[in-house]
Amino acid sequence: MNDDILFDALGPKAKARLRTVSILCGIVLLGLLALVLVKLGASGQLDPARWAILADGAMLRFLLQGLAMTLLVGVVSTVLSVAIGVLLALGRLSRKRWLSWPSAAVIEFFRAMPLLLILFFFMFGLPLLGVRVPIFWQLVLAIVAHAGAIFAEIVRAGILAVGRGQSEAGHAIGLRHWEVMTFVVLPQAARALAPALISQTVRVIKESSLGYVVGIAELLNNGKVLGEFSGDFIQAYVGAGLLYIVVNITLSRVAERLANRKKTLVREPS
Numbered sequence: 001m002n003d004d005i006l007f008d009a010l011g012p013k014a015k016a017r018l019r020t021v022s023i024l025c026g027i028v029l030l031g032l033l034a035l036v037l038v039k040l041g042a043s044g045q046l047d048p049a050r051w052a053i054l055a056d057g058a059m060l061r062f063l064l065q066g067l068a069m070t071l072l073v074g075v076v077s078t079v080l081s082v083a084i085g086v087l088l089a090l091g092r093l094s095r096k097r098w099l100s101w102p103s104a105a106v107i108e109f110f111r112a113m114p115l116l117l118i119l120f121f122f123m124f125g126l127p128l129l130g131v132r133v134p135i136f137w138q139l140v141l142a143i144v145a146h147a148g149a150i151f152a153e154i155v156r157a158g159i160l161a162v163g164r165g166q167s168e169a170g171h172a173i174g175l176r177h178w179e180v181m182t183f184v185v186l187p188q189a190a191r192a193l194a195p196a197l198i199s200q201t202v203r204v205i206k207e208s209s210l211g212y213v214v215g216i217a218e219l220l221n222n223g224k225v226l227g228e229f230s231g232d233f234i235q236a237y238v239g240a241g242l243l244y245i246v247v248n249i250t251l252s253r254v255a256e257r258l259a260n261r262k263k264t265l266v267r268e269p270s
Helices: 012-042 048-054 057-093 098-113 115-128 135-161 164-172 177-214 221-232 235-265
Strands: none
Touching: 048 057, 048 235, 057 098, 057 135, 057 164, 057 177, 057 221, 057 235, 098 135, 115 177, 135 177, 164 177, 177 221, 177 235, 221 235
């Protein structure tokens, strides 16, 4: 068995069974899709006039404005989450217990908490404490608290994956511990974890859809408003969903390219 794979290769019988199950699942899914289309057609939802809102310039601009806000929330949240994640990861890996134990507690706490509950804290909990936060930052800080803990574990795994010899070589030439981490270990970990970091960024962008809870004019919220304005809810949400798909597939392809590039570099003979 190769080191690249997690399981043994499937035999002829297993491949045949897998092919049969895949075909049956495909038939079931096609049947369900046909049923949905029949129901939509019977209710007039497939009428071309209803889908005209997705070709209307003003309506499309409204959705794109929501997409711009979604991307802004995603970018700001990702940058802050990565920064906090790196600090938490370094704290958890610290040899000083007064730093590693609180870092581990923070990471595990926010990883276990539902994002919506964290968002409710920033929406309703902070005002009770006399702290007022703009709605944009209510959403961003909630995402950062949740995603930062996940990024911390991703970064920690990357640091631990770097060979101990790299750190020892850095110490051997007189570098301090923080210099070894900053200039030797973290750059190698970042390159190795680029696909995982991008995949988590996709998740952050999808989590920004919770902006409708706080009333931010992001993509999902604008789709909701567009549906209420036109009366074509299905079409408006389909349009918003397509924009999400385009963005997320684009980022996923970038992650795949980085992963493939990494495999190519590793397999190239020195």
